[in-house]
Amino acid sequence: MNDKKNYGFTTTILHSDRRKGIEHGSLHKPMHTSVAFGYSDARQLASVFQGKEPGFRYGRQGNPTVSALEEKVNQMEQGVGTLCFATGMGAIGAVFQSLLRAGSHVVSSAYLFGNTNSLWQTAAGQGIDVAFVDATDVAHVAAAITPQTRIVFVETIANPRTQVADLKRIGELCKERGLLYIVDNTMTSPYLFRPKLVGAGLVINALTKSIGGHGNALGGSLTDTGAYDWTRYPHIADNYKKAAPAQWGLAQIRAKGLRDFGASLGPEAAHHIAVGAETLALRTVRTNSNALALARLLEADERVAAVHYPGLASHPQHAISSELFRSFGFLLSFELKEGIDCFDFLNRLTVAIPASNLGDNRTLIIPVAHTIFYEMGAERRASMGIAESLIRVSVGIEDEDDLLDDFATALEGC
Numbered sequence: 001m002n003d004k005k006n007y008g009f010t011t012t013i014l015h016s017d018r019r020k021g022i023e024h025g026s027l028h029k030p031m032h033t034s035v036a037f038g039y040s041d042a043r044q045l046a047s048v049f050q051g052k053e054p055g056f057r058y059g060r061q062g063n064p065t066v067s068a069l070e071e072k073v074n075q076m077e078q079g080v081g082t083l084c085f086a087t088g089m090g091a092i093g094a095v096f097q098s099l100l101r102a103g104s105h106v107v108s109s110a111y112l113f114g115n116t117n118s119l120w121q122t123a124a125g126q127g128i129d130v131a132f133v134d135a136t137d138v139a140h141v142a143a144a145i146t147p148q149t150r151i152v153f154v155e156t157i158a159n160p161r162t163q164v165a166d167l168k169r170i171g172e173l174c175k176e177r178g179l180l181y182i183v184d185n186t187m188t189s190p191y192l193f194r195p196k197l198v199g200a201g202l203v204i205n206a207l208t209k210s211i212g213g214h215g216n217a218l219g220g221s222l223t224d225t226g227a228y229d230w231t232r233y234p235h236i237a238d239n240y241k242k243a244a245p246a247q248w249g250l251a252q253i254r255a256k257g258l259r260d261f262g263a264s265l266g267p268e269a270a271h272h273i274a275v276g277a278e279t280l281a282l283r284t285v286r287t288n289s290n291a292l293a294l295a296r297l298l299e300a301d302e303r304v305a306a307v308h309y310p311g312l313a314s315h316p317q318h319a320i321s322s323e324l325f326r327s328f329g330f331l332l333s334f335e336l337k338e339g340i341d342c343f344d345f346l347n348r349l350t351v352a353i354p355a356s357n358l359g360d361n362r363t364l365i366i367p368v369a370h371t372i373f374y375e376m377g378a379e380r381r382a383s384m385g386i387a388e389s390l391i392r393v394s395v396g397i398e399d400e401d402d403l404l405d406d407f408a409t410a411l412e413g414c
């Protein structure tokens with residue numbers, strides 16, 4: 001590899017491990033399962049603990065296999081540093097754990113992954129005030145900011161209703177106000193969109209989803225893009241201010257969010273995700289073209305009341321999605337006309353599988369109000385724009401004809 005050359009997305013990921021030196025000629029980063037890391041000189045151990053030289057100490061804080069994955073995600077997001085976690089929620093929980101304290105205020109999109117929504121409810125019980133806003137318009141975000149606001153949190157394409165946040169203008173607003181802007185990039189992945197480009201300081205990816213892609217490992221990541229000036233953040237402890245300010249945020253998150261909180265990614269999962277990441281771009285091209293074809297089929301069917309997919313001209317944020325994203329993602333949702341039993345419809349599908357999870361190679365389908373959004377109740381569902389008949393589809397890489405045929409046949413039975 002020529003270090004001066006700017007390689008494309010896939011070339012960069014495929015050859016990432018080689019750039020750090022190959023162990024025994026192994027072209028994949030080997031899976032290091034040791035929990036502890038020993039040194040022949042005890043002084044060196046002390047020096048690693050004190051952060052005076054790089055090195056591994058204990059698996060909860062870092063592992064060579066996990067580091068290799070962190071490096072890949074960091075290259076995908078073009079960040080200054082990335083930390084991996086056991087799950088996507090582990091990464092979001094680490095933000096909560098390490099950056100907020102009683103009295104902090106958060107402005108969050110109301111259109112959120114269900115468990116993130118639940119986490120913010122937990123935060124509210126601990127004296128952290130969260131304002132939920134319709135983030136498709138920056139004006140709502142601006143109106144919710146208070147002097148205590150510490151972070152602004154949005155998703156790119158919201159799961160399951162596919163609302164697209166006003167990403168660019170929220171970035172401009174945060175920059176103007178010196179606020180930390182956090183974007184959950186899971187539904188787009190760094191292949192479709194880099195939140196750094198709109199000024200996000202921290203980027204979250206649930207690696208479980210399209211980056212891993214095979215539904216065989218859980219993982220999450222948090223990337224510092226370098227866009228945020230940490231000297232403006234009031235809650236960085238002196239301990240984490242020893243290096244240059246660009247390092248402060250991740251230093252505190254590594255200690256408070258990873259070491260103390262403990263949602264650490266294991267080396268086996270890191271290996272699965274790293275292998276999956278090699279084909280992210282290839283799989284995304286296929287899932288996204290399948291999703292667009294399926295959205296068009298559903299939109300043209302008289303038994304379907306509504307289809308939500310940013311790739312359709314009828315989607316309210318189609319224009320900004322076209323401008324910001326390489327294509328429109330693997331996630332779509334739709335509503336069947338009143339009187340059609342969604343369970344009967346789902347049971348007629350033979351290719352799409354009724355299951356939770358997103359970004360799998362297989363097409364997965366789930367009735368939202370009855371499952372993943374059941375706990376929050378009808379009122380909050382309505383406030384998030386979630387119809388009781390909403391069905392979410394995570395579109396996979398099946399052959400397009402098979403997928404369209406499966407849905408067409410199941411609709412005919414309605």
Ligand SMILES: *Cc1c(COP(=O)(O)O)cnc(C)c1O
Pocket residue numbers: 086087088089090113116155159184186187206207208209218219220358
């Ligand atoms: C799945 C998901 C998460 C959480 O990821 P896990 O690995 O399941 O914990 C967070 N944000 C979004 C947008 C997701 O889809």
